[in-house]
Amino acid sequence: MLRVGINGFGTIGKRVADAVRAQPDMRVAGVAKRSPNYEAEVALDRGYALYSAADDGATPFEDAGLPVEGGVHDLVVESDIVVDATPSGVGAQNKGIYEAHDTPAIFQGGEDADVAEVSFNARANYDDAIGADFVRVVSCNTTGLSRLLAPLKENYGVENVRVTLVRRGGDPSDTGRGPINDTLPDPIAIPSHHGPDVQTVFPDVRITTMGLKVPSTLMHTHSLNVTLESEPDVDEVRDLFADESRLFLLPERLGIDGAGKLKEYTSDAGRPRGDVWENCIWDESLTMDGADLYLFQAIHQEADVVPENVDAVRAIADAATKEESVERTNEALGVGS
Amino acid sequence: MLRVGINGFGTIGKRVADAVRAQPDMRVAGVAKRSPNYEAEVALDRGYALYSAADDGATPFEDAGLPVEGGVHDLVVESDIVVDATPSGVGAQNKGIYEAHDTPAIFQGGEDADVAEVSFNARANYDDAIGADFVRVVSCNTTGLSRLLAPLKENYGVENVRVTLVRRGGDPSDTGRGPINDTLPDPIAIPSHHGPDVQTVFPDVRITTMGLKVPSTLMHTHSLNVTLESEPDVDEVRDLFADESRLFLLPERLGIDGAGKLKEYTSDAGRPRGDVWENCIWDESLTMDGADLYLFQAIHQEADVVPENVDAVRAIADAATKEESVERTNEALGVGS
Amino acid sequence: MLRVGINGFGTIGKRVADAVRAQPDMRVAGVAKRSPNYEAEVALDRGYALYSAADDGATPFEDAGLPVEGGVHDLVVESDIVVDATPSGVGAQNKGIYEAHDTPAIFQGGEDADVAEVSFNARANYDDAIGADFVRVVSCNTTGLSRLLAPLKENYGVENVRVTLVRRGGDPSDTGRGPINDTLPDPIAIPSHHGPDVQTVFPDVRITTMGLKVPSTLMHTHSLNVTLESEPDVDEVRDLFADESRLFLLPERLGIDGAGKLKEYTSDAGRPRGDVWENCIWDESLTMDGADLYLFQAIHQEADVVPENVDAVRAIADAATKEESVERTNEALGVGS
Amino acid sequence: MLRVGINGFGTIGKRVADAVRAQPDMRVAGVAKRSPNYEAEVALDRGYALYSAADDGATPFEDAGLPVEGGVHDLVVESDIVVDATPSGVGAQNKGIYEAHDTPAIFQGGEDADVAEVSFNARANYDDAIGADFVRVVSCNTTGLSRLLAPLKENYGVENVRVTLVRRGGDPSDTGRGPINDTLPDPIAIPSHHGPDVQTVFPDVRITTMGLKVPSTLMHTHSLNVTLESEPDVDEVRDLFADESRLFLLPERLGIDGAGKLKEYTSDAGRPRGDVWENCIWDESLTMDGADLYLFQAIHQEADVVPENVDAVRAIADAATKEESVERTNEALGVGS
Ligand SMILES: NC(=O)c1ccc[n+]([C@@H]2O[C@H](COP(=O)([O-])OP(=O)(O)OC[C@H]3O[C@@H](n4cnc5c(N)ncnc54)[C@H](O)[C@@H]3O)[C@@H](O)[C@H]2O)c1
Ligand SMILES: NC(=O)c1ccc[n+]([C@@H]2O[C@H](COP(=O)([O-])OP(=O)(O)OC[C@H]3O[C@@H](n4cnc5c(N)ncnc54)[C@H](O)[C@@H]3O)[C@@H](O)[C@H]2O)c1
Ligand SMILES: NC(=O)c1ccc[n+]([C@@H]2O[C@H](COP(=O)([O-])OP(=O)(O)OC[C@H]3O[C@@H](n4cnc5c(N)ncnc54)[C@H](O)[C@@H]3O)[C@@H](O)[C@H]2O)c1
Ligand SMILES: NC(=O)c1ccc[n+]([C@@H]2O[C@H](COP(=O)([O-])OP(=O)(O)OC[C@H]3O[C@@H](n4cnc5c(N)ncnc54)[C@H](O)[C@@H]3O)[C@@H](O)[C@H]2O)c1
Structure with missing residues (x-):
């Protein structure tokens, strides 16, 4: 039984905790x-031991009548591996704590790549993380791109990748974030950081990413072009994707026109928080023009990295092969079903 | 075992089905x-017998490879009571079918009040529906207002009610509805239909409602003023509300500033679809000024009428007293906990 | 010729400058x-002498190739009166500068009331500002409420005012502000600061305001109830409002359902920036129920305070009576026509 | 003096009328x-003769007290050329009227290409429209793409074009349109109609367009990749664009991050309705990677086709050369300044 501590219990941390459980x-x-x-209330309802990361220790929790077991150091002591899901940049500051306790840790995509030895995506480079001390699970967008590029690269070769990332302005509960009524090139300069981030996973891929921010909160949407090194027909590509457990081809018949209906579907299906762990590719959008593949995919920013964190735990602990881990994670969560 | 048929399996129908189950x-x-x-896929996954209401019978379902058991008439034959959750206005058209089979039916708030003998809210007038043939569960907004006015009326008397209803422009999956960037008085004329609708439940209440539509999809928000006939202090009112199982007082400590965090909270808590069946009153907003009570409450349009439909089934079947039914419904769903 | 300096050339400052011109x-x-x-570009295109308020003096402007005449002190020296339109709170910090130069100044509604001797609305209390050193033009919402309450108070007496302010989340160019998809009671506690702010203009009015923030950028919308001390019929009130030069009754015939069409109308009409200086009251919404008046009005946050700033300049300089000033301002800008 | 009749006085028609004037x-x-x-009010205030296109003739206008000169036929009689700016599809229905009067007409991009002999963009194919009877000014998005591709084609050759069009969900006054909180691939199938539409202007260009709809109302944003036939460096391309009167390179210094600030800038500058007639290309986004050009541009859907309509009038009347017409139009409106 691997003991996994979660430092940072927000959007990502609470999902990783439930997935680990x-x-x-x-x-x-x-x-x-x-x-x-x-969210503290939720942690206790779930039966998770609660630790305070507050500057003034247990006080704010005690004032609210919530029992805590100690501070972050105490949590690290209780853990074989820590998943750090604190806000961007805080992870790097926490690294010293994990080193002091000689406890391996997993960081999230908000940290710079050099926080860890390996930038991780289970489909693309699981083995690189075996036995590592520090692993960074790449961001939601990079995870979504890596899962798609891995099989294309293996089967057809990839010559050039061009992606427009139409990103949600904030998570559903981020009430302070905008824009309210605008479409922002973000960043204006090209490429956005996503391209170089994909290259931390596939160092030799040629890729240009262009980012925008829009007033929606549900999912990111990628408009994607991959120039392949060969010219498969579209049905071959469709079959290739259909075989990938973390890619979901949305059939036209379902009548799903965007993220609203998609999340309604997964909520109806009873998934926790309506989470969509898979890349959702609109089947109808799959198009080949010569060696050029085009498609639209939706990425649930809050969810797709969750199974990747679970796999990263097993890789670090050398507790399973890639295939075993992915299958075990999928089965336990219901990914791909 | 009451056999309940659901005609119309959309936003409301699918929730009522799950609640009945x-x-x-x-x-x-x-x-x-x-x-x-x-949603058809979801119905079958749940194990619900599927009937076609399509104009061309079973064909579209068969073409999609989905097995159906028959048409609406066949469903009515299998049902002791039907919950009609078809779009506004369609319910009235369906009434003849239920009459033909002599099967009692429950309509939703999108229908005119005269579709049924009683406009129903479990807290306010459960007994009026006992043994009725046709009952209309009032709309989400009217349900929210009725639950609040009932205890105030019983305890202090109500002299005048003034409500501004800041309504979401559409449900989360209604991708065709607006407005995108506007605040619309809707209707411009005062009162909106909500006031008269509340009077179908409380015929003698003086109430003026003003409706607006805004670009959000999660919940309606009510800004409410009730002039009482006496002058309780605010803690009395707080205690009164705390005793109501379908009113939830949001404590300041939770840090919930709007519908986004509220739905995140109920999703985290594991509620199906993150549904919020209760009126959510911001505790911090409760204010008395003389005989004037002021407060903000959030109403989850897709969910608050669901327990009311369940209670209406029992009322029609005379299968439980009001207290028994409300308690049984709450317990089965997890309302108020 | 009064020489008016504008300190802070943003949303409000640039409009006041054009209005002064x-x-x-x-x-x-x-x-x-x-x-x-x-906006610096625009200032120069207009022919305004540009002064730097930057911490490092003229440097950033010179680097951009834009000529500046000096710093804030230099501007104050050139001015008989300064309109301070810097961000909330900065005005109070600037007060010392104006005092040092013995130059009267006008602050905006983002400052606390005690920054000035008088909280100003031309319709309500012009005379209080005659000869004053420091005047605060009340905020857009308070301006909108004061213009409406003044004639009601004078003609019928006002017993109680209840307003729900459905506020835009940010100005159209505020790309960093939210919420994207939520309706936020803001503040959650009742009353919002608007009620007390109205009382800086009408100290003895009983008023309760409830504020919300929604994802729209164009205008604020007020849902308003005034309990009068007498019971005029609705046409009397309509006529009363029709006589007020800064209240505009939107006739039903125009088909204007919200702020989008309203701003389209004023843009079509050729108003600078499509500005709406008047309160826009939906005629169709005007309703009397006993002594209770109900209505909806839209307030263009960026514009309604602009004519008030102009009048405040004349009041301070004792350069015109209230009637003269209001008429001169209206005529020069095109208010009410 | 060319007499130009405008049939359809909505978003586009009213702008074309003012531009003609x-x-x-x-x-x-x-x-x-x-x-x-x-908008009828606005037409009369401008001094335009008003004609009724209502099914019941002058009646609705007379009822509203607005004087009309006749019906559509009467307007055509008074016109040398008609600009048809009625809603999509209505133009084709009107064609018979123009034929009956032997009056040439200009249609808009909402009509199918076969409504006219030529699909028009002044920069790309002015001469094709000289003396034509029926001309279609291509849509806002196609206009924006044509202006950009023409100089690239002439100077470097174009091998392949890939565009993601992030489209506003509706115009600012379209209060009935959504989505409120979603990003919709629209259409889901690739390519969107924009690619083939560009090919009505450049028949031999290889282009793939992918369309999305987002909850904003101000402008469309294009994320664009053009594979050129040669490899100019980025400054050459910058200079090429700088020479085009209807392309505007947004300098970084202005601090314009999206459509909100951009429209604020043009409104501040005093443009009618804040209209942006030019493609606005973010200078900072201009990027060359080998033969691949990347950039972001914003397209003001309501405005960019307006100067094109004016030029189309002159082309049909053979009243000026391309260079003369474009210069005269630009000068009269203030395009490019
Ligand atoms: N939200 C997303 O959609 C998303 C997607 C992929 C990756 N990420 C990445 O995941 C990481 C976490 O993001 P999030 O959205 O979950 O953030 P969040 O703000 O929702 O949660 C962060 C949590 O960390 C806690 N925290 C803050 N400072 C802390 C400290 N010093 N020690 C311990 N806990 C602390 C906060 O209380 C909160 O519970 C970031 O690197 C982010 O870039 C986020
Ligand atoms: N959506 C809400 O938030 C909400 C809240 C309270 C009350 N209501 C009321 O509930 C009722 C249903 O609304 P909804 O939002 O669930 O609608 P919906 O559009 O989500 O679902 C309607 C369902 O009825 C089906 N349907 C359509 N015509 C039918 C017919 N002739 N026979 C059988 N089925 C048919 C549709 O396929 C769909 O499954 C309306 O009266 C509405 O006013 C809705
Ligand atoms: N925006 C509105 O809708 C609105 C409506 C009514 C009242 N107000 C009030 O008007 C005031 C100004 O608001 P705004 O929206 O115009 O702000 P803004 O941010 O649009 O503009 C502020 C301007 O002040 C400048 N500035 C900042 N610090 C300065 C300093 N120290 N010295 C000189 N200039 C400085 C900025 O460069 C900018 O040009 C605030 O008190 C606000 O509350 C705003
Ligand atoms: N709105 C845009 O951003 C935009 C941009 C480029 C092209 N277009 C195209 O321009 C055309 C007009 O679009 P719009 O947005 O201006 O539409 P609109 O709805 O704003 O205006 C249409 C006008 O036509 C009038 N009308 C309707 N039926 C008529 C009839 N039978 N005879 C005469 N007039 C009639 C309406 O009263 C209205 O004044 C469409 O082809 C559209 O695709 C629109």
């Missing part, structure tokens, strides 16, 4: 967070 | 819908 | 701003 | 519209 070979050692808000 | 004394006789989209 | 008895002494962005 | 060699023969709303 669902695994047969792991348990949640505890979760650390800064403030006694509704 | 969760009751110890009911089962879902089947569900009827018009098109073989993602 | 349009007056027969005033001229723009110069404008100060912090950064050489597009 | 501003030309030294044209006058507005009159404008036809269907309903006596605020």
Whole structure:
């Protein structure tokens, strides 16, 4: 039983905690967070041991009547591996704590690549993380792109990748973020950081990414072009994708026109938080023009990195092969079904 | 075991079906819908018998490879009571079918009040629906207002009610509805239909409602003023509300500033679809100024009428007293916990 | 010719500058701003003398090739009166500068009331500002409420005012502000600051305001109830409002359902920036129920305070009576026509 | 003096009318519209002769007290050329009227290409429209793409074009359109109609367009990749674009991050309705990678086709060469300055 501590219990941390809990070979050692808000309540309802990451220790939690087990150091002591899901940049600051306890840790995509030895995507480079001390699970967008490029690269070769990322302005509960009524090239300069980030996973891929931010909160949408090194027909590509457990081809018949209906579908299906762990590719959009593949995919920013974090735990612990881990994670969560 | 048929399996219908399934004394006789989209898939995954309401019978479903048991008439035959959750106005057209089969039916708030003998809210007038043939569960907004006014009326008397309803422009999956960037008085004329609709439940209440439509999809928000006939202090009112199982007082400590965080909270808590069946009153907003009560409440349009439909089934069947039914419904669903 | 300096050339400052320029008895002494962005370009195109309020003096402007005349102190020296339109709170910090030069100044609604001797609305209390050293033009919402309450108070007496302010989340160019998809009670506590702010103009009015923030950028919308001390019929009230030059009754015939069409109308009409200086009251919404008046009005946050600033200049300079000033301002800008 | 009639006085029609009025060699023969709303008021305030396109003739206008000169046929009689700016599809229905009167007409991009002999963009194919009977000014997006591709084609050759069009969900006054909180691939199938539409102007260009719809109202944004036939460096391309009168390179210094600030800038500059007639290319986004050009541009859907309509009038009348017409139009409107 791997004991996994979660430092940072927000959008990503709470999902990773629940995903770890669902695994047969792991348990949640505890979760650390800064403030006694509704998410602290949820942690306790779930039965997670709660640790305070607040500057003034247990006080704010005690004032709110919420029992805590200690601070971040105490949590690290209880953990074989820590998943750090604190806000961008805070992970790097926390690294010293993990080093001090000689405890391996997983960082998230908000950290710079050099925080860890390997930028991780289970489909693309699981083996690179075996036995590593520090691993960074790449961001939601990079995860979505890596899952798609891996099989294309293996089967057809990839000559050039051009992606426009139409990103949601904020998560659904980010009430302070905009824009309200605008479409922002973001960044204006090209490429956006996503291209270079994909290259931390596939160092030799030629890729140009262009980012925009729009007033929606549900998912990112990628408009994607890949120039392949060969010219498969579109049905071959369709079959290739259909075989990938973390790619979901949305059939036209379902009548799903965007992220609203898609999340309604997964919520109806009873998934926790309506989470969409898979890349969702609109089947109808799959198009080949010579060696050029075009498609649209939707990426649930809050969810797609969750199974990747679980796999990263097993890779670090050398507790399973890539195939075993991915299958175990998928099965425990219901990914791909 | 009451056999409940659901005619119309959309936003409301699918929730009522799941709520019926969760009751110890009911089962879902089947569900009827018009098109073989993602919601049809969900119905079959749940194990609901599927009936076609399409103009061309079973054909569209068969073409999509989805098995159907018959048409709407067949569903009515299998049902002791039908919940009609078809779009506004269609319910009235369906009434003849239920009459032909002598099967009692429950309509939704999109229908005119005269479609049924009683406009129903469990807290306010459960007994009026006992043994009725046709009952209309009032709309989400009217349900929210009725639950609040009932205890105020009983305890303090109500002299005048003034409500501004800041309504979401559409449900989360309504991708065709606007406005995108506007705040619309809707209707411009005062009062909106909500006031008279509340009077179908409380005929003698003086109430003026003003409606607006804004570009958000998650919940309606009510800004409310009730002039009482006496002058309780605010803590009395707080205690009164705290005793109501379908009113939830949002404590300041949770840090919930709007519908985004509220739905995140209920999703985190594991509620199906993150549904919020209760009126959510911001505790911090509760204010008394003389005999004037002021508060903000959020109403989850897709969810608050669901327990009311379940109670209406029992009322029609005379299968439980008001207190028994409300408690049984709450317990089966997890309302108020 | 009154020489008016504008300190802070943003949303409000640039409009006040243009309005001052349009007056027969005033001229723009110069404008100060912090950064050489597009608005600096506009200032120079207009022929305004540009002053730097940047911490490092003229440097950023010179680097961008934009000529500046000096710093804020230099601008104050050139001015008989300064309009301070810097961001909330900065005005109070600037007060010392104006005092040092013994130059009267006008602050905006983002400052606390105690920054000035009088909280000003031309319709309500012009005379209080005659000869004052420091005047605060109340905020857009308070201006909108004061213009409406003044004639009601004078003619019928006002017993109680209840307003729900459905506020735009940000100005059209505020790309960093939210919410994207939420309706936020803001503040959650009741009353919002608007009620007390109205009382800086009408100290003895009983008023409760409830504020919300929604994802739109064009205008604020007020849902308003005034309990009068007498019971005029609705046509009397309509006539009363029709006589007020800064209230505009939107006739039903125009087909204007919200702020989008309203701003389209004023843009079509050729108004600078499509500005709406008047309160826009939907005629169709005017309703009397006993002594209770109900209505909806739209307030163009960026524009309604502009004529008030102009009048405040004349009041301070004792350069015209209230009637003369309001008429001169209206005529020069095109208010009410 | 060319007499130009405008049939359809909505978003496009009213702008074209004002643009025609501003030309030294044209006058507005009159404008036809269907309903006596605020735009009818604007037409009369401008002094345009008003014609009724209502099914019941002058009646609705007379009821509203607005004088009309006749019906559409009467307007055509008064016109040398008609600009048809009725809603998509209505133009084709109107064609018979223009034929019956032997009056040449200009249609808009909402019509199918076969409504006219030539699909027109002044920069790309002015001469094709000289003396034509029926001309279609291509849509806002196609206009924006044509202006950009013409100089690239002439100077470097174009091998392949890939565009993601992030389209506004509706115009600012379209209060009924969505989506409110979603990003919709629209259409889901690739290519969108924009690619083939560009090919009505450049028949031999290889182009793939992917369309999306987002909840913003101000402008369309294009994320663009052009594979050229040669490899100019980025400054050459910059200079090429700088020479084009209807391309505007947004300098970084202005601090314009999206459509909100851009429209604020043009409104501040005093342009009618804040209209942006030019393609706005973010200078900072211009990037060359080998033969691949990448950039972001913003297209003001309501405005960019306006100067094109004016040029189309001159082309049909053979009243000026391409260079003369473009210069005269630009000068009269202020395009490019
Ligand atoms: N939100 C997304 O969609 C998303 C997607 C992929 C990756 N990520 C990445 O995941 C990471 C976490 O993002 P998030 O959206 O979950 O953030 P969040 O703000 O939702 O949650 C962060 C949590 O960390 C806690 N925290 C803050 N400072 C802390 C500290 N010093 N020690 C311990 N806990 C602390 C906060 O209380 C909160 O519980 C970031 O690197 C982000 O870039 C986010
Ligand atoms: N959506 C809400 O938030 C909400 C809240 C309270 C009440 N209501 C009311 O509930 C009712 C249903 O609304 P909804 O939002 O669930 O609608 P919906 O459009 O989501 O679902 C309607 C369902 O009825 C089916 N249908 C359409 N015509 C039919 C017919 N002739 N026979 C059988 N089925 C048919 C559709 O296929 C769909 O499954 C309306 O009266 C509405 O006013 C809706
Ligand atoms: N925007 C509105 O809708 C609105 C409506 C009514 C009242 N107000 C009030 O008007 C005031 C100005 O608001 P705004 O929206 O115009 O702000 P803004 O941010 O649009 O503009 C502020 C301007 O002040 C400049 N500035 C910043 N610091 C300065 C300093 N120290 N010295 C000189 N200039 C400085 C900035 O460069 C900018 O040009 C605030 O008090 C606000 O509350 C705003
Ligand atoms: N709105 C845009 O951003 C935009 C941009 C480029 C091209 N276009 C195209 O321009 C055309 C007009 O679009 P719009 O947005 O201006 O439409 P609109 O709806 O704003 O205006 C249409 C006008 O036509 C009038 N009308 C309707 N039926 C008529 C009839 N039978 N006879 C005469 N007048 C009639 C209406 O009263 C209205 O005044 C469409 O082909 C559209 O695709 C629109």
